[in-house]
Amino acid sequence: YKSTYIPPPARYGGRHTVTLIPGDGIGPELANHVCELFRFCCVPVDFEVVNVDSSMASEDDIDNAIMAIRRNGVALKGNIETNHNLPPSYKSRNNLLRTTLDLYANVMHCQSLPGVRTRHRNVDIVIIRENTEGEYSSLEHENVTGVVECLKIITKAKSLRIADYAFRTARAKGRRLVTAVHKANIMSLGDGLFLECCKEVASGYPEITFDSMIVDNTTMQLVCRPEQFDVMVMPNLYGNVVSNVCAGLVGGPGLVPGANYGEDYAVFETGTRNTGKSIANSNTANPTAMLLASCLLLDHLKLHAYASMIRRAVLSILTETQLHTADLGGKGSTSEVVQSVMNAVQSTGPQTLSI
Amino acid sequence: MAAHTAVMSMSKILNPFWGGRLGHTVKVRLVIMYEMLILQPPPAKYGGRHTVTLIPGDGIGPELLNHVREVFRFSCVPVDFEVVHVNSALESEDDINDAITAIRRNGVALKGNIETKHTMAPSVKSRNNLLRTSLDLYANVMHCQSLPGVQTRHKNIDIMIIRENTEGEYSSLEHESVTGVVESLKIITRNNSLRIADYAFRLAREKGRKRVTAVHKANIMKLGDGLFLQCCREVASDYPDITFDSMIVDNTTMQLVSNPQQFDVMVMPNLYGNVVSNVCAGLVGGPGLVPGANYGRDYAVFETATRNTGKSIAQRNIANPTAMLLASCMMLDHLKLYGYASMIRNAILTTMNETRLHTADIGGQGTTSDVVQSIMRIIQSKGPLISEL
Numbered sequence: 001y002k003s004t005y006i007p008p009p010a011r012y013g014g015r016h017t018v019t020l021i022p023g024d025g026i027g028p029e030l031a032n033h034v035c036e037l038f039r040f041c042c043v044p045v046d047f048e049v050v051n052v053d054s055s056m057a058s059e060d061d062i063d064n065a066i067m068a069i070r071r072n073g074v075a076l077k078g079n080i081e082t083n084h085n086l087p088p089s090y091k092s093r094n095n096l097l098r099t100t101l102d103l104y105a106n107v108m109h110c111q112s113l114p115g116v117r118t119r120h121r122n123v124d125i126v127i128i129r130e131n132t133e134g135e136y137s138s139l140e141h142e143n144v145t146g147v148v149e150c151l152k153i154i155t156k157a158k159s160l161r162i163a164d165y166a167f168r169t170a171r172a173k174g175r176r177l178v179t180a181v182h183k184a185n186i187m188s189l190g191d192g193l194f195l196e197c198c199k200e201v202a203s204g205y206p207e208i209t210f211d212s213m214i215v216d217n218t219t220m221q222l223v224c225r226p227e228q229f230d231v232m233v234m235p236n237l238y239g240n241v242v243s244n245v246c247a248g249l250v251g252g253p254g255l256v257p258g259a260n261y262g263e264d265y266a267v268f269e270t271g272t273r274n275t276g277k278s279i280a281n282s283n284t285a286n287p288t289a290m291l292l293a294s295c296l297l298l299d300h301l302k303l304h305a306y307a308s309m310i311r312r313a314v315l316s317i318l319t320e321t322q323l324h325t326a327d328l329g330g331k332g333s334t335s336e337v338v339q340s341v342m343n344a345v346q347s348t349g350p351q352t353l354s355i
Numbered sequence: 356m357a358a359h360t361a362v363m364s365m366s367k368i369l370n371p372f373w374g375g376r377l378g379h380t381v382k383v384r385l386v387i388m389y390e391m392l393i394l395q396p397p398p399a400k401y402g403g404r405h406t407v408t409l410i411p412g413d414g415i416g417p418e419l420l421n422h423v424r425e426v427f428r429f430s431c432v433p434v435d436f437e438v439v440h441v442n443s444a445l446e447s448e449d450d451i452n453d454a455i456t457a458i459r460r461n462g463v464a465l466k467g468n469i470e471t472k473h474t475m476a477p478s479v480k481s482r483n484n485l486l487r488t489s490l491d492l493y494a495n496v497m498h499c500q501s502l503p504g505v506q507t508r509h510k511n512i513d514i515m516i517i518r519e520n521t522e523g524e525y526s527s528l529e530h531e532s533v534t535g536v537v538e539s540l541k542i543i544t545r546n547n548s549l550r551i552a553d554y555a556f557r558l559a560r561e562k563g564r565k566r567v568t569a570v571h572k573a574n575i576m577k578l579g580d581g582l583f584l585q586c587c588r589e590v591a592s593d594y595p596d597i598t599f600d601s602m603i604v605d606n607t608t609m610q611l612v613s614n615p616q617q618f619d620v621m622v623m624p625n626l627y628g629n630v631v632s633n634v635c636a637g638l639v640g641g642p643g644l645v646p647g648a649n650y651g652r653d654y655a656v657f658e659t660a661t662r663n664t665g666k667s668i669a670q671r672n673i674a675n676p677t678a679m680l681l682a683s684c685m686m687l688d689h690l691k692l693y694g695y696a697s698m699i700r701n702a703i704l705t706t707m708n709e710t711r712l713h714t715a716d717i718g719g720q721g722t723t724s725d726v727v728q729s730i731m732r733i734i735q736s737k738g739p740l741i742s743e744l
């Protein structure tokens with residue numbers, strides 16, 4: 001039984017409330033920069049900050065965060081570290097968040113950005129990845145010592161849902177080709193079911209071409225000729241690998257934003273979900289991914305003018321090579337980049353005198 | 356035989372006193388040593404000529420393997436091929452069982468990829484997979500090197516990928532207990548993980564490599580990939596001259612695309628191995644260039660690394676024969692026919708790098724037969740002249 005009740009938006013007095021989860025590593029500093037920038041641009045968004053401590057075994061922190069997201073409907077988060085030293089019963093916090101809120105679609109748009117020199121040009125791929133099942137069910141057991149079985153779950157309902165989402169998004173963005181990525185020659189029941197569901201949904205969208213490709217061939221084609229791909233839809237693990245390959249193709253983890261959409265909630269973060277522990281607090285992280293993710297957030301809240309203003313500023317700053325951060329081969333610092341973005345916004349925004 | 360009895364008596368002496376304290380790894384190490392010393396099948400070598408099983412497969416397999424035979428005949432390589440056809444359209448497993456028996460008999464095989472039709476029932480298992488698991492070819496080794504004559508976006512790549520070949524996601528164990536919900540089992544066992552880690556480190560030491568990277572996803576699959584990682588760490592402790600580190604698979608694929616020169620030897624379970632090896636093949640120039648080898652304890656099967664059937668380019672004389680010919684050189688190395696192997700390998704690399712005769716997949720206009728003719732010409736010009744013998 002699916003409820004048709006749509007929760008009201010958290011908007012009072014014209015200002016939205018958005019949950020902010022700083023996370024670990026470079027998350028807190030980048031979240032601060034986002035708050036700084038929003039304040040500077042007078043964006044009508046208030047952040048409700050919820051801290052999640054990744055070193056604690058209790059699930060209270062993440063439950064609080066989930067409740068805050070249910071209340072506000074929208075969130076911006078940094079990645080929460082999964083400590084390998086804790087026992088296997090400790091589930092990944094990010095995964096818990098995604099499955100509890102049923103954020104079934106992870107959308108990542110990889111585009112070659114002007115100003116960033118990469119080996120591949122004209123890359124423009126939208127990756128839609130199933131976000132809640134597949135290999136990430138966290139269901140494992142060791143019935144016999146030394147033999148571990150991990151279950152990969154594929155269901156018809158979720159595969160139909162993600163395929164439907166992919167085709168609807170492709171139609172909304174005017175895309176012509178949807179490619180399903182799978183490994184049905186080996187996992188014939190599992191990925192076979194996924195592929196069948198995609199084919200069923202494809203028959204309802206005659207103007208969009210549908211084809212499928214095995215994941216190993218896909219990764220090889222991505223490295224040789226990424227221009228051939230348009231929209232790609234796939235289960236969880238392949239989505240992880242393919243989205244990281246595409247992020248590498250367009251310039252690295254510091255440039256691509258990601259969005260997790262569910263029926264009622266949306267959570268925005270960097271596309272490749274890196275914690276960046278080694279570069280935390282050194283002012284060298286690339287803020288572009290997080291800033292573009294916040295623009296996606298503003299688009300979701302229908303604050304399109306603010307979103308395009310900030311996005312334009314961020315992309316114009318990217319073309320200036322002296323401001324590139326270390327991951328793009330430059331020597332700029334995070335604060336310099338954010339300062340320049342604010343200057344760009346100020347110079348192109350409405351003048352106070354003219355209001 | 357003497358070594359065999361020595362190991363047996365050593366384990367008998369050690370176990371009563373130290374059994375409990377030695378721990379898992381040493382016991383497993385003794386078991387591995389013991390296994391290596393028991394009966395090895397004799398090589399299929401009669402009258403100085405080896406017999407090798409040849410499985411043409413589908414797509415571009417048959418034509419490429421014909422070229423291999425042509426080159427071998429031309430170079431007077433002392434290898435006879437026993438051809439076994441496997442029909443992928445049949446549901447019965449007789450064909451593949453015949454092929455497996457032939458490989459057990461000969462010990463070595465060269466194969467093309469056998470197609471797995473999606474339209475057949477899920478109970479029809481992948482023939483390639485059946486072959487690998489029945490013969491227990493546990494290690495898939497792929498050496499990706501940038502070739503100077505091939506134009507690629509990345510340079511100076513030299514990565515060895517060692518992939519577990521028999522378990523992991525490829526167990527073909529799936530069921531649908533509830534309609535619309537499919538469970539696929541990914542199996543990771545301690546024995547297989549120790550075995551592949553041991554193989555990786557031994558190979559790294561043999562080839563003088565300095566670093567082994569384990570690729571995993573243990574933050575999500577803690578028990579499964581956690582076990583794999585633990586086994587790699589245990590084995591790494593025995594090889595202090597080699598640095599060991601680990602990397603999550605998503606970060607690995609991104610690093611491979613941005614900065615592939617940082618990797619040296621990589622070891623990983625089955626599915627990640629599939630993806631990573633295809634990414635690396637793409638980095639060095641495509642599926643037509645890299646050979647792959649599947650090693651088991653008693654058998655070895657050689658094929659192209661990315662296992663493509665190439666149905667769309669079959670019978671059109673445009674396939675790149677390099678991968679299959681380099682795979683046949685690896686086979687000759689395995690049979691200890693090093694002279695012939697290096698002769699053919701040099702001819703292939705000269706054609707690739709100096710003559711620059713390229714097929715369509717690497718941007719040239721040559722046909723398969725052109726490339727093979729060029730290789731044979733180079734062998735003829737560099738080889739011993741009949742008048743000198």
